[in-house]
Amino acid sequence: MTGNSKFHHGDPKGAVQPIIEMKNIEKHFGRVIALAGVSFDVKPGECHCLLGDNGAGKSTFIKTMSGVHQPTAGEIFFEGKPMHFDDPRDAISAGIATVHQHLAMIPLMSVSRNFFMGNEPTRKVAGISFFDKKRADEVTMEEMRKMGINLRGPDQAVGTLSGGERQTVAIARAVHFGAKILILDEPTSALGVRQTSNVLATIDRVRKQGIGVVFISHNVRHALAVGDRFTVLNRGQTLGTAARGEISPEELQDLMAGGQELAQLEGSLGGTV
Amino acid sequence: MSNATQPTAKPDERVKEISAFRNALIRPELGGIVGTVAVFTFFLLFAFDSGMFNSQGIMNWSVVSAQFMIIAVGACLLMIAGEFDLSVGSMIGFAGMMIAIFSVTYGWPVWAAIIVTFVLCTAIGALNGWIVIRTGLPSFIVTLAFLFILRGFTIFLPQVIERKTIIGGILDVAEGDWLAPVFGGTIFKGLFVWLGEAGLIATFERGTKQGQPVVDGIPMLIIWAIALIIFGHVLLTKTKFGNWIFAAGGDAEAARNSGVPVNRVKILMFMFTAFCATVFAVCQVMEFGSAGADRGLLKEFEAIIAVVIGGALLTGGYGSVLGAALGALIFGVVQQGLFFAGVESSLFRVFLGVILLGAVILNTYIRRIITGER
Known part of the structure; x- marks a missing residue:
């Protein structure tokens, strides 16, 4: 001391x-x-x-x-x-959620696909579970709006976001999944x-x-x-x-x-x- | 601190609005669509009278394209997951030879030979994947080793067992088998008879088959190609697992941090590629009635070229099954079209090289648009 x-x-x-x-x-x-x-x-x-x-x-x-x-x-x-x-x-x-220095984001994938990576919402059609893209897109847009990021659309690739926006997406994701x-x-x-x-x-x-x-x-x-x-x-x-x-x-x-x-x-x- | 930025963001004035046209450009299938239109326009103009677009001609290039499509679907998903398989061609030869040895030499029922071959080959695919994951070596090297290992066995086994490198007589033993027609048969025969009677497609004019259509149905090979394309496309774009495939290829470490089972995804994709190669092999064996030690030579490169023409990135994480299918279609149409047009067939290779280079350059450009990098 x-x-x-x-x-x-x-x-x-x-x-x-x-x-x-x-x-x-x-x-x-x-x-x-x-x-x-x-x-x-x-x-x-x-x-x-x-x-x-x-x-x-x-x-x-x-x-x-x-x-x-x-x-x-x-x-x-x-x-x-x-x-x-x-x-x-x-x-x-x-x-306990960690947002790493090396971000867990994939530049070529869309924001909504990144947001739900590993936690994809699913919807059952005829007994087969499909990726519920509509829900994923809605939630992503909503969460991004709350964080003050205006996306062109949920399909926008993460690669087009700035470093700060990527951090924010990562943080919003952690919060959304109950950190x-x-x-x-x-x-x-x-x-x-x-x-x-x-x-x-x-x-x-x-x-x-x-x-x-x-x-x-x-x-x-x-x-x-x-x-x-x-x-x-x-x-x-x-x-x-x-x-x-x-x-x-x-x-x-x-x-x-x-x-x-x-x-x-x-x-x-x-x-x- | 919170008033340092506006809580409600307004559109950034420095981000240009993207026009609808430019947006349409950002599709992995773009190269495939452009290429398909160009290729069909070319052959409709220069080879229309050659018989390329009558029922026989269409069937001819459709079958060749379908062959490419079957292996391209597997190669496409694997490439998006970030890996290569150079052993596809050898796997085709190996799978065909195994079926011949099991059914003809050992006298097993053909259905059993087919099922055991499928199990064996997907297990080899899994082994490929397991070695890649375990050693961390590039899949390029690991599967290159299997290219030689499998081809070596494909030549060695029939020589030791039958003292020859081609085993025939498979059609005789497949007579009455329930599983063989799933790969070697044709369907919709009634439809084609009707089309022939209605004068819409060519029929035999004399001989024992007089009045019957020249093309008697859709080969199962084409059905398999369509089924695999639909399966691959739905899996990739509409399911949770599809998202994992993109993630595993985009950045394996980031995907792992997010809880994606990257190793499982990659190994399953190696198995699926091996499965597709085996489908190709079984269809081919059932069509020719024989298995040869040189079957499937260079198919791995043709599959990869079709996938790249279809817009997938060699580095993984981006691509489309529909694009790969279009790439395979371009491949098949040009290969057979040059034959119909009476062009020296060696020029096909020149074409391949040129279109491969063009596709890769276009893809790199598209990726820059997507990620906004310069």
Whole structure:
């Protein structure tokens, strides 16, 4: 710990029960200790930002949360009950949806076919079940309208959408299929300014529906724009959790970089990093 | 933050409206439709008097086209699922030889020989798929290996068992069999007799068959082709599984992340391709009455060319069964049409190369329109 009094583990006033609570998660890959005791929780309707520099363990941690990795040690509570995810399918059916950095979208396919990929609605005709394209198209158009994206039509290929719109489609899809927790892995890292604000607005909209959002980023500005709480990871450990308004961008930046080196760098660059 | 963007989006002023014409261009079948119209126009103008468009002529190129269609449907679905099968031609030879060996040499009933061959060949298709999935090798290499393995067995087995490379006499043993006519028979014979009597189609003018129509019915080969096209088209565009085929070929990793059973889809498509090759082989064996070790040579490439003319992308994730069927039709009409028109048959290969190149260039252009990339 840094001794910074603004940091504390968890929220002392924690009246609302978290959807997911992960305590002292450790993950070892052979001799490499990727996570050395990380604690993290997400409450309904909040956006909890997970910050950290490259190699801090962000990806390993969210993979543990989404069932890809099983923790070496530590406990996971889902809606108050101890939980163990054997594989991603377990986590998905419990309501943990991940929107990957590498999007689960296929550019050549239409928006509506992408939206329902793996969860196609069907309609029985003479005992044979067919893909219910009409329903899929209607739902897709409706959900996209709610997210503020005006499609030319449900048959428009995903390849014609911008990066931000693709993120939004992926988020809308996760929400539509009943996600309780939405994990967004660096959703803004490859986007321009305007597209980034679109995605951040989408996050805000999702949060208002009572879904817990985990927003992974190494961009402090983006995190501060929507985050309710901020947890910083460094070298496989949580440096602490701070609530909105309790911490300044400079302090977050310092924590992410491990303090020292960046302070020097910042000095030479005139405080522009 | 939420007021950074308008919650109700208005149409983006920087996206041009797409005209209906340009929209119509974005169809995988476009190349196939254009090609079909062009090819028929050409032969109607230059080979109309050659007999290409009387009942016999039509039957002639229809049968050849139907053969291409049968293997093109399988190759098309597999290509959309993101894989190739180069062993189709060898599979045709192998399947035909197995039927001949089982029924003629071993004296099994023909129906049993056909069923066992279907099981054996789809199992080999599954093996192809399983190796591709398990090793992660390109299907190009794995099925190239099977091209040689199956062709080798097709030449080796009859030599060891019968001391020859062609096994005949299948029609004799198929006499009275219930399953053989499903592949080798003709239907709607009554209709054709009636058409002949009504003077609408040609009839024999003398000999023992005097008065009977020259074309006596629709061969089952054509029925199989139509049935497979309808099945493939409905499967691809109207079912959940069809969406999985597109997804598996478009981006296997993204599809897996969304819960699509990509491995199962791909293996099933390898099996379906093998099934189509076996249908082709059984029809051919029942037509010729024999199985030869060189049957089906180069068919894998012809199937792939028909599929590509039909608008499918070699990289997977995009294509159409109807397009592939049109590609096969173009193929059959040109191959037989050049013969009717009295053109040197070697020019057919020149045509093939040219049309393949044209189709691929057109497809690349269409894909750019769809994905908006430059």
